Amino acid sequence: MNLPFSRKTIIYASVALGLAVLGWVVLNSGPMAPIRVTVARVTRKEVAPALFGIGTVEARRAFLIGPTAPARVRALYVDVGDRVRTGQLLADLDPVDLDARVVSSAAASERGRSTVVTAEAQLRDALKRRDLARLEAQRHLDLARGGIVSQSLLDAKLLERTSAESLVTAAEATLSAAGKDLERLSADLGGQRKQRNSLRLFATGAGRVTSREAEPGSTVIAGQAVLRLEDPDSLWVTVRLDQDRSAGLKAGLPAEIVLRSRPNQSFPGHVARVEPISDSITEERIARVTFDAIPPGTTTHEMADTTIRIPPTPQALTVPNASLRSLGAKRGVWVRAGGRLRFAPVQVGAEGADGDVEILQGLKEGDEVLVYSERDLEVDDKVRVVKSLEGRRR
Amino acid sequence: MISLAGRDILHSWSKFVLTGLGLGLLIGATLTMAGVYRGMVDDAEVLLQNSGADLWVVQKDTLGPYAEPSSLPDDLYRGILALPGVAQAANVTYLTMQVRKGDTDVRAMVVGFKPGQPGAPGFLTSGRQITRSHYEAVADQMTRFKVGDRIRIRRQDYTVVGITRRMVSSGGDPMVFIPLKDAQEAQFLKDNDAIVAGRARNAANPALNRPGVPGLLDAINASQTSNHSVNAVLVKVAEGQDPTTVAQTIRRWKHLQAYDRKEMEDILIAKLIATAAKQIGMFLAILAIVSAAIVAFIIYTLTLGKIREIAVLKLIGTQNRTIASMILQQALGLGVIGFLVGKVAATLWAPAFPKYVLLLPGDAVWGFIIMMAVCALASTVAIRAALNVDPATAIGG
Numbered sequence: 001m002n003l004p005f006s007r008k009t010i011i012y013a014s015v016a017l018g019l020a021v022l023g024w025v026v027l028n029s030g031p032m033a034p035i036r037v038t039v040a041r042v043t044r045k046e047v048a049p050a051l052f053g054i055g056t057v058e059a060r061r062a063f064l065i066g067p068t069a070p071a072r073v074r075a076l077y078v079d080v081g082d083r084v085r086t087g088q089l090l091a092d093l094d095p096v097d098l099d100a101r102v103v104s105s106a107a108a109s110e111r112g113r114s115t116v117v118t119a120e121a122q123l124r125d126a127l128k129r130r131d132l133a134r135l136e137a138q139r140h141l142d143l144a145r146g147g148i149v150s151q152s153l154l155d156a157k158l159l160e161r162t163s164a165e166s167l168v169t170a171a172e173a174t175l176s177a178a179g180k181d182l183e184r185l186s187a188d189l190g191g192q193r194k195q196r197n198s199l200r201l202f203a204t205g206a207g208r209v210t211s212r213e214a215e216p217g218s219t220v221i222a223g224q225a226v227l228r229l230e231d232p233d234s235l236w237v238t239v240r241l242d243q244d245r246s247a248g249l250k251a252g253l254p255a256e257i258v259l260r261s262r263p264n265q266s267f268p269g270h271v272a273r274v275e276p277i278s279d280s281i282t283e284e285r286i287a288r289v290t291f292d293a294i295p296p297g298t299t300t301h302e303m304a305d306t307t308i309r310i311p312p313t314p315q316a317l318t319v320p321n322a323s324l325r326s327l328g329a330k331r332g333v334w335v336r337a338g339g340r341l342r343f344a345p346v347q348v349g350a351e352g353a354d355g356d357v358e359i360l361q362g363l364k365e366g367d368e369v370l371v372y373s374e375r376d377l378e379v380d381d382k383v384r385v386v387k388s389l390e391g392r393r394r
Numbered sequence: 395m396i397s398l399a400g401r402d403i404l405h406s407w408s409k410f411v412l413t414g415l416g417l418g419l420l421i422g423a424t425l426t427m428a429g430v431y432r433g434m435v436d437d438a439e440v441l442l443q444n445s446g447a448d449l450w451v452v453q454k455d456t457l458g459p460y461a462e463p464s465s466l467p468d469d470l471y472r473g474i475l476a477l478p479g480v481a482q483a484a485n486v487t488y489l490t491m492q493v494r495k496g497d498t499d500v501r502a503m504v505v506g507f508k509p510g511q512p513g514a515p516g517f518l519t520s521g522r523q524i525t526r527s528h529y530e531a532v533a534d535q536m537t538r539f540k541v542g543d544r545i546r547i548r549r550q551d552y553t554v555v556g557i558t559r560r561m562v563s564s565g566g567d568p569m570v571f572i573p574l575k576d577a578q579e580a581q582f583l584k585d586n587d588a589i590v591a592g593r594a595r596n597a598a599n600p601a602l603n604r605p606g607v608p609g610l611l612d613a614i615n616a617s618q619t620s621n622h623s624v625n626a627v628l629v630k631v632a633e634g635q636d637p638t639t640v641a642q643t644i645r646r647w648k649h650l651q652a653y654d655r656k657e658m659e660d661i662l663i664a665k666l667i668a669t670a671a672k673q674i675g676m677f678l679a680i681l682a683i684v685s686a687a688i689v690a691f692i693i694y695t696l697t698l699g700k701i702r703e704i705a706v707l708k709l710i711g712t713q714n715r716t717i718a719s720m721i722l723q724q725a726l727g728l729g730v731i732g733f734l735v736g737k738v739a740a741t742l743w744a745p746a747f748p749k750y751v752l753l754l755p756g757d758a759v760w761g762f763i764i765m766m767a768v769c770a771l772a773s774t775v776a777i778r779a780a781l782n783v784d785p786a787t788a789i790g791g
Contacts, residue, residue: 054528372517
């Protein structure tokens with residue numbers, strides 16, 4: 001009789017075991033299982049933010065060399081890559097009829113000078129004649145007072161004096177006009193010469209030729225570039241930084257520049273200027289970062305990843321940025337106190353490059369906050385604290 | 395009173411348990427199939443849940459951003475942000491593509507997001523959130539990327555800095571989160587050959603390359619290589635505001651389409667995964683019917699196997715009720731063992747599936763009830779056979 005009883009026990013025991021296994025499975029996996037989380041303490045440490053932006057290498061001093069009037073290119077004396085010095089002749093443009101016009105202007109100006117000489121001679125003659133007429137008139141006035149000469153003769157002499165004086169005025173005017181004419185013709189000549197000179201393109205600064213935009217024979221319009229020059233010693237990086245992640249950006253900050261062509265090398269530099277105008281379309285700020293020493297072989301328009309270091313905040317109250325969560329429209333962290341979870345809205349400050357976030361308000365040192373979790377948390381969720389969530393897939 | 399069923403089971407317990415085990419695996423497969431269906435629906439739900447949005451603002455007359463392509467200018471969010479009742483509004487882009495790591499690639503949905511805004515990964519399981527505004531990524535653990543891995547999306551290399559989980563597209567592809575600007579570029583960026591060919595095409599067009607207008611060609615080329623489009627604007631409404639009202643305002647005054655959570659669920663579940671879900675549902679139905687049939691056959695053959703013993707029982711004058719209850723008890727017992735084994739098996743192998751399998755307790759309860767009903771129903775056939783047996787077979791056979 002013992003046997004059936006023990007068999008019954010076995011049945012019950014196995015059913016109980018089966019239910020226990022089922023219960024364990026249900027409670028430890030699937031939706032009813034507690035959410036595994038990791039925690040960290042709020043600590044004080046240094047927060048070292050870094051701003052990251054993508055930039056392009058550009059030349060601070062770049063020159064577009066071209067004519068001020070439409071012209072045809074006659075000759076180019078430099079090629080791409082050549083170094084040039086200030087004032088060096090780079091190109092000649094075809095003057096068409098400009099040389100003939102300069103000769104014509106020069107001749108006109110010579111003629112103008114002769115006209116002035118003639119006018120001067122005429123003035124001298126008129127002055128002498130006036131002096132003589134004045135003398136004659138005075139003499140006849142004296143004689144007429146004694147009744148020696150007739151009134152009609154005196155009148156004739158007085159008229160002669162007035163006429164001679166008018167002639168002087170006329171000669172003076174002629175001379176002045178001739179002078180002005182000469183001035184105009186000389187100015188014309190100067191202008192023509194300048195225009196002729198503008199068809200010779202000179203380097204306005206020292207640099208390197210970066211492109212030949214027009215070859216001999218091609219016609220260019222006013223303002224179009226024939227040659228482009230860049231000063232290779234003035235290379236800097238124009239960096240674009242997200243406006244909402246650019247707090248603390250200012251001139252003088254140290255930077256690290258990584259050129260795309262040399263991804264494993266970082267070149268030191270610093271922020272030379274923050275542009276006063278930001279880009280409202282791309283929501284970026286623009287900063288110019290200079291190299292401390294320009295790496296040889298750097299090409300312009302190359303992409304350069306730039307990290308700008310912001311002075312660190314010492315002894316800031318920090319949490320890892322993975323602990324920042326949203327609950328409704330609020331940002332905050334889950335604080336674990338006395339075995340219960342509480343959502344604490346926080347005000348955050350600087351964010352370090354390594355993921356530490358400065359907490360300005362809402363937490364105190366030593367608070368235990370949730371960092372990682374298997375899913376987003378709600379207020380009444382059950383959690384189980386573990387060391388790490390890695391290495392187990394569910 | 396002696397339990398006839400118990401004694402019979404104990405008499406040939408190994409046969410009984412092995413049958414139950416086999417049955418259990420079949421039930422496990424059925425439960426898993428239900429889990430696959432639930433997983434598909436859940437993928438769609440977590441997509442909405444994890445985006446952290448109350449409203450999805452997309453291109454007018456589209457079902458975007460998940461079910462249809464949608465394209466919006468990226469400065470539209472400013473106008474939406476100014477509407478009453480809107481707490482947060484953020485641009486977001488979605489692009490399903492192959493993400494490369496070394497020589498391998500993973501199918502993933504690349505999400506462009508603004509840190510701290512709706513659309514950002516809400517939680518992590520390791521690593522940290524993005525701190526640089528370019529070239530950092532947070533990946534779902536299904537991608538099997540690790541913190542520190544370098545992955546390639548189009549032309550740029552990204553460093554994986556954080557890992558999250560259950561961030562999947564409605565198709566179950568894991569998500570890779572990258573900064574919005576990078577994503578806009580990745581979505582739009584053509585390969586270099588195409589860019590060079592495009593420039594040549596522009597230069598050959600006399601309307602664009604005019605001799606009297608130097609610089610026009612450069613300007614056109616530059617404008618063709620930038621992208622100011624996003625797929626959707628995710629909106630979080632202020633506390634106490636009704637998302638439906640805000641959605642109406644956006645539709646009315648911004649001439650855009652805005653969906654709230656409920657409408658988005660309808661789009662995803664009723665439209666996007668409908669066919670796939672029906673496929674699974676069909677398969678589940680067939681599997682359930684097959685399982686029920688097999689259970690019935692097993693119980694029937696088990697009973698037929700004991701037909702002589704039953705004849706003996708009848709011969710010695712056992713009541714029909716006792717025999718019927720023995721068969722019913724055995725059938726139910728088999729069902730219980732099968733269900734336990736099936737449930738445990740399904741739970742254990744579910745995580746090994748490449749896509750998410752969600753085993754809901756409610757489904758398990760329903761499965762148990764149906765299982766018991768099927769067993770009871772199947773046993774009636776067996777009971778009929780047992781009761782019709784001629785006691786004479788006990789001696790005759």
